[in-house]
Amino acid sequence: MSSQEEILSDGRFSCVARDPRFWEMPEKERKVKIDKRFRAMFHDKKFKLRYTVDKRGRPVNFSSTENLRKFYALSESDSDLSESEEHTEKQKKKKKAKGKGETDS
Numbered sequence: 883m884s885s886q887e888e889i890l891s892d893g894r895f896s897c898v899a900r901d902p903r904f905w906e907m908p909e910k911e912r913k914v915k916i917d918k919r920f921r922a923m924f925h926d927k928k929f930k931l932r933y934t935v936d937k938r939g940r941p942v943n944f945s946s947t948e949n950l951r952k953f954y955a956l957s958e959s960d961s962d963l964s965e966s967e968e969h970t971e972k973q974k975k976k977k978k979a980k981g982k983g984e985t986d987s
Contacts, residue, residue, distance in 0.1 A: 913955035924950060 890899050898904050923929045924947065931946040 913953060915957040916954050917957050920954075921956060923954075924956075 889895050929946065929950065933942055933944045933946070936942045936944075
């Protein structure tokens, strides 16, 4: 077999190295960006399926949420919003817990 350099130096295949159709897709562009409206599909039970066998009948331990995370990503502005929302929810829970503790004693 020929090495990669020899194949690219061959006149018949030299255009492959320069043609963007054959370039590998960048990781940033690989995933489809979705906004906060569809954020629930990552943790909602309705979107989760547990597979026990693959399409050829071999046993696997796999779920559909792993596929969702593989092909979809939250848009960066929405992921920042979700982090800040989680942070404020934690603060509210702490305040409620402190308020309940003070009334009991």
